[in-house]
Structures are given as C-alpha cells and as structure tokens.
Amino acid sequence: MVQVFVYLHVLAAIMMGIYLMIPFLASRVQALQNGSAQFGFLNVLFSMNRAGQLALVISFLSGGYLVSKxxxxxxxxxxxxxxFxxxxALTGVLGSKMRKAxxxxxxxxxxxxxxxxxxxxxxxxxLFFLTVTLMKFPNMF
Incomplete structure (x- = not known):
C-alpha cells in the first residue's frame, strides 16, 4: 500500500512542477499585443493553476499517509x-487574481x-522549489 501512495505522491509532485514554469509563462502574457491573445494565454495559465492545486491536495494527503508510516x-x-x-494560500490568491483579470x-x-x-x-x-528540496533531503532536519 505504501508503494501506491509513493506513486501518487511523486505523480502529484510532477504535476505541481507547473509552478516552476508559471513565472516564466506569466511574463510572456505582456509580450502578446492582442487583448484576446492575452486572455487566451492567461486562461491556459488559470487552468494550469487549477491542476496544480488539485495536485497539491493529492500530494498533501498522500504525504500525510507516508509520514505516518x-x-x-x-x-x-x-x-x-x-x-504546503x-x-x-498563494495559489488561491493567484487564481483569484487570474479570475479578476x-x-x-x-x-x-x-x-x-x-x-x-x-x-x-x-x-x-x-516555495515549490524549497518544498522539493525539503522532500529530497529530509535528513537535514
């Protein structure tokens, strides 16, 4: 059973990797000249944020099980x-700002x-980079 949760945890962590890409992609929104192109691109980023939030919940729950073992x-x-x-909290605020935009x-x-x-x-x-570093080197603490 532990292996299933490790698989879910790693899969969710990979999915949360979009938080390392979103800063670079968000900076490209301003480069688009057309308002509708900006709208479409930001809509994709909003969907990516939602997927990352789902992965965050899966990772938090599976990690809780793994910590108990x-x-x-x-x-x-x-x-x-x-x-976490x-x-x-920040991804919730990010989603709110995107929704308003x-x-x-x-x-x-x-x-x-x-x-x-x-x-x-x-x-x-x-913060995601720090989290991955913390998870990779748990014996430092």
Missing part, C-alpha cells in the same frame, strides 16, 4: 506543512492584474 523529525514535518499551506474576454483587465500575477507566481515557484 515513517520516522521524520518534528521540525521536518512542521516545515513541510507550513510550505503557503503554496496553497479574466472578467473581460477582450483582455482589458489583464494589465491591471498582471504585475500581481507575476509576483505571486514567482513566490509560489520559490
């Missing part, structure tokens, strides 16, 4: 939970929100 330090568990909660199909609202979207996506990418 192993002996990790309390500090490591606290750091893991805090990082921070990523969850996507209110107008002509792309008129995108310019107002693209700065916040880029900033939040960079912070989320950094």
């Amino acid at each position: 192993s002996g990790y330090s309390v500090l490591w568990m606290i750091l893991a939970v805090v990082l 909660l921070a990523i969850g 996507l209110n107008d199909p002509a792309g008129a609202n995108i310019r107002e929100h693209i700065g916040a979207i880029k900033t939040i996506s960079v912070v989320t990418g950094i």
Whole structure:
C-alpha cells in the first residue's frame, strides 16, 4: 500500500512542477499585443493553476499517509506543512487574481492584474522549489 501512495505522491509532485514554469509563462502574457491573445494565454495559465492545486491536495494527503508510516523529525514535518499551506494560500490568491483579470474576454483587465500575477507566481515557484528540496533531503532536519 505504501508503494501506491509513493506513486501518487511523486505523480502529484510532477504535476505541481507547473509552478516552476508559471513565472516564466506569466511574463510572456505582456509580450502578446492582442487583448484576446492575452486572455487566451492567461486562461491556459488559470487552468494550469487549477491542476496544480488539485495536485497539491493529492500530494498533501498522500504525504500525510507516508509520514505516518515513517520516522521524520518534528521540525521536518512542521516545515513541510507550513510550505504546503503557503503554496496553497498563494495559489488561491493567484487564481483569484487570474479570475479578476479574466472578467473581460477582450483582455482589458489583464494589465491591471498582471504585475500581481507575476509576483505571486514567482513566490509560489520559490516555495515549490524549497518544498522539493525539503522532500529530497529530509535528513537535514
């Protein structure tokens, strides 16, 4: 049973890898001149964020099971939970900003929100990188 949860956990982590790509893709939204092209591209990023949030939940639940079967330090568990909660909160804010930017199909609202979207996506990418590093080297803590 543990192997099934390890598989789910790794699969969800791979799926969450989009948080390393979203900062680069979000910076490309401004390069598009047409408002409808920006709208379409941002709509794809919004869908990617939703998929990443689903993967975050799967990873959190499968990781909880795996932690119960192993002996990790309390500090490591606290750091893991805090990082997961921070990523969850930021991706929720990111989705909200994207939703507000996507209110107008002509792309008129995108310019107002693209700065916040880029900033939040960079912070989320950094937190995801830290989470992967923490998971790869659990014995450091």
